[in-house]
């Protein structure tokens with residue numbers, strides 16, 4: 001079946017970019033359906049590393065066509081910077097290879113200023129957003145006061161629309177947050193340039209995708225963030241503002257319910273989280289340093305978009321089961337197995353216990369009250385061998401194989417692939 005979906009099953013940064021890159025080898029269309037440049041997706045091919053924030057990671061394969069669906073909020077400045085970065089690296093980005101939905105919303109410097117002002121006003125209750133204007137842009141969308149890609153197509157009206165939008169935001173910035181207003185004239189001038197540059201890319205991408213699917217083309221939907229950051233199903237309010245889950249694909253792309261082939265979950269062998277919010281299996285001290293790394297390796301746990309150190313902890317099997325249910329996962333790709341090498345034992349959370357001693361295999365009220373639970377762990381033997389050169393299942397240490405089988409059991413979903421390094425070739429197929 002031609003529509004495949006890849007989602008992160010945790011709080012983002014599961015290694016989705018590198019998995020999308022693999023799956024794109026067999027896809028015609030690579031599409032983003034949610035979020036914006038809060039995402040940071042890393043793809044490493046040979047010695048070249050790309051960090052993508054808006055453009056689908058599958059664009060690195062020259063045969064693919066990239067689409068930014070209507071579910072996105074797009075900062076045109078970031079998008080143009082990313083297009084230039086790819087072009088300079090020899091990856092063609094032009095209106096033949098990249099299409100943007102007319103219905104995607106725009107992020108302006110007003111949204112970014114509001115994002116920062118709101119975070120400052122939250123004080124201790126900060127969400128720890130990426131500061132990219134994501135929340136305010138989706139707020140404008142829901143409030144029916146947003147600017148869309150479509151607005152960039154009327155060159156003579158762009159200035160007036162951006163001006164009216166910024167006047168409202170400046171009023172809010174100054175009166176509600178006593179923050180600096182944005183420079184309206186400068187932003188208007190910038191948006192007139194963005195409109196000229198981006199107009200050739202803007203089409204009805206839903207219609208294009210529907211036609212492609214009817215022709216049997218293979219479409220890969222690339223989720224941004226992870227499902228625990230989903231606005232409806234995540235650890236609210238410590239979430240992002242979009243529908244991250246696989247079910248968000250249809251609204252975020254403007255297509256009807258087409259038959260879906262695989263819904264693959266990208267799962268890191270341990271949990272990580274950037275920003276605030278509950279994290280039952282969080283670790284500190286030496287173990288946290290081991291999992292996070294010190295920053296000396298490019299894959300160490302520091303934000304791809306913000307550079308912030310990521311909080312880390314043991315793999316949470318309870319949340320993995322939740323991710324399977326919310327997304328209807330067909331399989332998992334397990335990333336960063338190589339990072340666990342050298343541990344004597346590895347813990348996996350298999351249940352939650354509440355203050356009254358009751359145990360839960362799945363959280364009784366979604367993931368809204370995670371701070372009320374203690375994790376119940378099962379301990380597995382570790383392994384010492386370096387896995388980064390392993391390419392076949394039979395060459396993995398028995399303890400690593402057992403770990404993968406254990407994840408399948410607690411998640412209730414088969415693992416199809418494990419990755420043992422960031423580079424395209426560093427993967428091992430998992431037999432059924």
Ligand code: GDP
Nearest residue numbers: 013014015016017041042299336419420421422
């Ligand atoms: P994404 O947001 O889900 O695409 O993930 P990020 O790109 O933000 O973070 C994942 C990091 O882990 C990147 O630096 C990747 O290059 C790296 N990575 C992905 N898979 C593996 C793996 O199997 N092993 C190692 N060591 N690094 C990996």
Ligand code: IMO
Nearest residue numbers: 012013038039040128129130224225240274275
């Ligand atoms: P990828 O696609 C990890 C987090 C932020 C913050 C919360 C809200 O690379 O996995 P926002 O700026 O969206 O309003 O921030 O969501 N967040 C991410 N964390 N990976 C991401 O993307 C994220 N995108 C947003 O850190 O906690």
Ligand code: MG
Nearest residue numbers: 013040041304
């Ligand atoms: Mg990331």
